Amino acid sequence: MIHIFYGADDFSSREALNELKMGLCDQDVLVAGSSRFEGAKLRADEFESAVQSIPFFGEKRLIIVDGLLGRFETREKRSGVKKSAKALKETAPDLQTQFVRIINSTPESSVLVLIEGDLKPAGILKEISPKANIRIFPPLKGIQLENWAKKRITQAGGEISDEALKNLVRLVGGDLWIMKGEIEKLVLYAGGRGIDVEDVKKLVGLSRESSIFTLVDFIIEGKLNLANQCTMELLETGAAPSYVFAMLARQLRLLVRARALMSNGQPDNSIQGALGLADYPFRKTIEQASRYSAPRLKVFYHHLLDADLSIKTGKYDDELALTILVSDLCTRTI
Amino acid sequence: MAQVFYRKWRPQTLSEVVGQEHVTRTLLNALAGGNVSHAYLFCGPRGTGKTSTGRILAKAVNCIKPTTGGKGEPCNKCAVCKSITEGRAMDIIEIDAASHTGVDDVREIIERVNYAPAQARYKVYIIDEVHMLSTSASNALLKTLEEPPPKVIFILATTETHKVLPTIISRCQRFDFHRLSQKATEEKLSRITKAEEIKIVPEALRLVAKSARGGLRDAENLLEQLYTFYGADISLAQVQEMLGMAGDERARELVKYILQKDIGAGLRSIGRAVEDGIDLKQVDREIVSYLRELLLLKSGLDKESGLTQEEMADLKILAGTATLEQILRALKLFGQLEGTIDNDSSLPLELALVDACIEPVAEKPAPRAEAEPARAVKSPSPPAVQPARPASSQPTAPRPVNPDIPTANQPPAARPVSHPAETAQVKEPAKVSALQGAGSPLEQLKNNWALIIQQVPDAVKRSAAVAMLRSAGIKPIDIEGDTVVLSFKYPYHREKIEEIENKKIVAGLISKFMGHTCQIKCVYEPEENHLVREAQKLGAQIIEVEDK
Numbered sequence: 001m002i003h004i005f006y007g008a009d010d011f012s013s014r015e016a017l018n019e020l021k022m023g024l025c026d027q028d029v030l031v032a033g034s035s036r037f038e039g040a041k042l043r044a045d046e047f048e049s050a051v052q053s054i055p056f057f058g059e060k061r062l063i064i065v066d067g068l069l070g071r072f073e074t075r076e077k078r079s080g081v082k083k084s085a086k087a088l089k090e091t092a093p094d095l096q097t098q099f100v101r102i103i104n105s106t107p108e109s110s111v112l113v114l115i116e117g118d119l120k121p122a123g124i125l126k127e128i129s130p131k132a133n134i135r136i137f138p139p140l141k142g143i144q145l146e147n148w149a150k151k152r153i154t155q156a157g158g159e160i161s162d163e164a165l166k167n168l169v170r171l172v173g174g175d176l177w178i179m180k181g182e183i184e185k186l187v188l189y190a191g192g193r194g195i196d197v198e199d200v201k202k203l204v205g206l207s208r209e210s211s212i213f214t215l216v217d218f219i220i221e222g223k224l225n226l227a228n229q230c231t232m233e234l235l236e237t238g239a240a241p242s243y244v245f246a247m248l249a250r251q252l253r254l255l256v257r258a259r260a261l262m263s264n265g266q267p268d269n270s271i272q273g274a275l276g277l278a279d280y281p282f283r284k285t286i287e288q289a290s291r292y293s294a295p296r297l298k299v300f301y302h303h304l305l306d307a308d309l310s311i312k313t314g315k316y317d318d319e320l321a322l323t324i325l326v327s328d329l330c331t332r333t334i
Numbered sequence: 335m336a337q338v339f340y341r342k343w344r345p346q347t348l349s350e351v352v353g354q355e356h357v358t359r360t361l362l363n364a365l366a367g368g369n370v371s372h373a374y375l376f377c378g379p380r381g382t383g384k385t386s387t388g389r390i391l392a393k394a395v396n397c398i399k400p401t402t403g404g405k406g407e408p409c410n411k412c413a414v415c416k417s418i419t420e421g422r423a424m425d426i427i428e429i430d431a432a433s434h435t436g437v438d439d440v441r442e443i444i445e446r447v448n449y450a451p452a453q454a455r456y457k458v459y460i461i462d463e464v465h466m467l468s469t470s471a472s473n474a475l476l477k478t479l480e481e482p483p484p485k486v487i488f489i490l491a492t493t494e495t496h497k498v499l500p501t502i503i504s505r506c507q508r509f510d511f512h513r514l515s516q517k518a519t520e521e522k523l524s525r526i527t528k529a530e531e532i533k534i535v536p537e538a539l540r541l542v543a544k545s546a547r548g549g550l551r552d553a554e555n556l557l558e559q560l561y562t563f564y565g566a567d568i569s570l571a572q573v574q575e576m577l578g579m580a581g582d583e584r585a586r587e588l589v590k591y592i593l594q595k596d597i598g599a600g601l602r603s604i605g606r607a608v609e610d611g612i613d614l615k616q617v618d619r620e621i622v623s624y625l626r627e628l629l630l631l632k633s634g635l636d637k638e639s640g641l642t643q644e645e646m647a648d649l650k651i652l653a654g655t656a657t658l659e660q661i662l663r664a665l666k667l668f669g670q671l672e673g674t675i676d677n678d679s680s681l682p683l684e685l686a687l688v689d690a691c692i693e694p695v696a697e698k699p700a701p702r703a704e705a706e707p708a709r710a711v712k713s714p715s716p717p718a719v720q721p722a723r724p725a726s727s728q729p730t731a732p733r734p735v736n737p738d739i740p741t742a743n744q745p746p747a748a749r750p751v752s753h754p755a756e757t758a759q760v761k762e763p764a765k766v767s768a769l770q771g772a773g774s775p776l777e778q779l780k781n782n783w784a785l786i787i788q789q790v791p792d793a794v795k796r797s798a799a800v801a802m803l804r805s806a807g808i809k810p811i812d813i814e815g816d817t818v819v820l821s822f823k824y825p826y827h828r829e830k831i832e833e834i835e836n837k838k839i840v841a842g843l844i845s846k847f848m849g850h851t852c853q854i855k856c857v858y859e860p861e862e863n864h865l866v867r868e869a870q871k872l873g874a875q876i877i878e879v880e881d882k
Contacts, residue, residue, distance in 0.1 A: 014480075175504055177501075177504035177505060178503070178504045181371070181504070181505075181506065181507045181508060182508075184369070184371060184507060185360055185507055185508075185509070188360045188361075188363040188364045188367070188369060189356065189359060189360040189363065191359070191363045202356050203356055203360070205377065205495070205508045205509075205510045224633040224634070224658070225633045225634025226634075227633075228629075228630055228633045228634070229634070232630070235513065236512060236513050236515075236548070237510060237512050237513075238377065238378035238379050238382065238510050238511055238512050238513060240379065240493070240494065242494075243494070243495075243496050246496060247496075305834075309834070309835065310670070313835075314672070315669070315670045315672070316669045316670065316672070317672075320622065320626060320665075320669050323626060323629065323630070323665075324662065324665060324666060324669065327629060327633065327658070327662050328662070330633075331658060331659060331662065
């Protein structure tokens with residue numbers, strides 16, 4: 001039996017693999033009768049030997065390979081960059097044919113699972129036997145993600161308010177690995193009562209990243225008291241001044257890039273792709289970029305550079321430099 | 335051998351961990367429900383309880399107390415708990431990732447992780463400073479973190495979460511440890527002093543807690559130093575002495591004079607501090623700290639700052655008398671003295687005081703024109719001093735605000751962009767007037783060069799850049815558009831002036847004279863010699879220049 005799980009959501013594909021394992025046979029027997037390989041380094045003879053071996057203890061053998069098919073997707077297709085001669089040699093067509101042959105000749109006694117990242121349906125997948133069970137795991141977004149999180153919380157024996165759920169999804173985004181950890185933590189912290197917005201704010205580590213957006217918002221609006229309060233909160237909740245500086249610099253870079261792309265008339269999805277941001281950070285960045293004038297961004301940059309220099313040359317200590325930077329940016333008239 | 339306070343008073347149960355209720359409550363619920371995760375990531379500043387919590391968790395999951403063993407707080411009495419507390423438990427492996435950064439170190443862990451625990455219920459790996467692991471080491475650890483063998487728990491601790499691989503973070507249950515509030519630190523210190531029979535006045539204890547800035551270990555260490563040095567009876571003056579504080583009202587008095595712009599009283603106060611032999615560095619530190627509190631208060635933040643009610647009331651009155659800009663300006667001036675001040679001279683302190691008291695001259699309105707180009711276009715009134723431009727530059731057409739980032743709703747600015755950082759260094763009015771007289775700009779610049787160097791503003795007078803301008807024979811030789819070319823006799827000086835801070839100062843001085851923003855270009859021109867010139871005519875090349 002051939003199973004191919006592919007898509008950017010590697011958490012769900014991993015869960016699907018676990019479900020498959022559970023349904024196969026006794027787990028202790030399965031441990032002895034399973035092999036796992038890294039697709040990028042796997043040799044054809046090694047693969048064939050694993051696939052064609054007869055199960056010894058149980059009825060089935062399980063062979064899991066990570067990223068085998070992705071190896072044959074030309075880099076040209078994936079990133080538009082031509083492959084090097086070495087890479088071409090490594091993934092010569094005959095090698096691909098060899099692997100496809102081995103996959104398609106998987107005996108009934110073997111369960112072959114190929115775990116892949118993003119694959120093009122028109123690529124190598126077409127050559128795989130139609131008998132293969134192909135499952136796609138695209139990244140979850142929007143309402144799908146909310147539903148997934150809510151279901152997970154209910155399964156863990158917890159409850160969550162709608163607002164808290166929205167906040168959680170906004171903060172964590174589509175990385176289900178992180179979402180799983182945060183949900184477990186929130187359910188345990190709530191200890192039977194419903195999870196509310198405060199719990200999310202208090203426990204979700206990623207809320208710091210969100211605080212950086214808020215801090216930049218306050219700076220744009222010149223709200224010194226709120227900006228200082230936000231900075232103090234960040235420091236009190238354990239963020240190092242260097243982290244706040246790094247995050248401010250990152251956000252500034254994003255604003256400059258977003259502004260440049262916007263003025264070139266690029267559509268939103270193309271800007272989002274270029275910036276490599278999830279939905280919420282992207283929306284915030286676009287909103288801030290349209291409110292920050294180019295000269296102000298330039299001033300922001302110079303202040304950041306001055307603050308960085310002043311720390312590195314020992315002029316100010318890091319916390320004082322941060323206070324001065326935030327105050328300077330808020331009181332700046334342009 | 336006696337243990338140091340922070341080890342002796344290290345929390346042994348989750349309820350003893352101070353100021354991290356959000357972490358301890360979650361862990362206790364996890365223990366009670368048998369839902370302990372296989373991997374934890376504890377993040378937060380130093381001295382906030384990350385490693386202690388890791389050890390307590392290791393004890394809690396392995397505790398063999400019959401009633402609650404493994405389902406709640408550790409008993410600290412059973413053999414397993416004791417062996418972990420004493421650091422001799424085989425199954426609790428503490429690794430300092432700062433000194434085991436390589437992939438081989440991680441491979442060793444991975445190899446051993448598959449062996450079942452020898453004595454305890456769980457094998458617990460506590461990896462401290464995990465952000466120090468190399469990328470390949472982190473990746474090697476990732477697979478094991480994703481699917482660890484049963485009966486293995488990983489506890490990773492770091493002070494710098496942003497340096498940990500995102501994939502590692504995503505595979506762990508992450509807890510952010512907060513800085514301890516001053517109140518929580520004080521309470522913990524108070525418990526220690528009671529148990530150790532140390533008499534310490536509340537004000538002194540408050541000062542110890544404040545100086546630790548949220549790190550309990552630092553506070554405990556300081557308390558122990560005080561106890562070792564002064565014995566079991568500790569006064570406020572002793573704490574101030576240990577912290578090197580002036581211990582009197584001088585710093586606050588000085589801040590008051592600064593904000594009241596009373597230069598005479600301020601200078602007298604500094605003079606008295608010098609006569610009394612007070613550490614001027616510490617006076618400056620206290621001024622900065624007080625000004626910072628004032629700034630935060632002025633900007634609407636009156637949260638816990640470790641001050642008494644009377645002190646807070648004084649601070650509020652003082653904040654009411656000054657503007658935010660005034661406080662910020664004073665904070666910058668005194669903040670930058672830290673590295674330069676010494677006890678032999680009170681001059682830096684006095685200069686900062688005078689600077690802070692004198693109202694700064696308003697900056698040129700150039701940035702405003704840049705920020706509001708529409709207004710600049712509507713009323714294109716010529717600048718007060720019309721800058722003479724070299725014939726070659728011809729910037730008659732308006733320039734865009736930023737050619738790299740054109741914006742649809744921003745018409746081009748009427749005048750070139752003023753480089754805020756470059757001009758910011760030179761805020762005082764230049765005594766040398768900008769270009770007005772006869773002659774080309776280059777000629778005027780050359781003629782006035784000595785005067786420009788002589789009359790640099792006080793703010794940059796002591797800078798390395800100005801020192802080099804004075805003594806290294808640097809001179810302007812050409813103007814290319816907005817760029818002034820400076821000639822250097824020695825490559826060393828050219829390299830130094832090309833450093834960003836020095837370049838800013840020199841560009842600022844020249845811009846001030848030229849009346850518009852200028853950049854500088856540094857070229858190395860060895861001194862000319864008629865013999866060398868003749869030799870070059872015959873095809874000779876200079877391959878090395880030796881200093882005489």
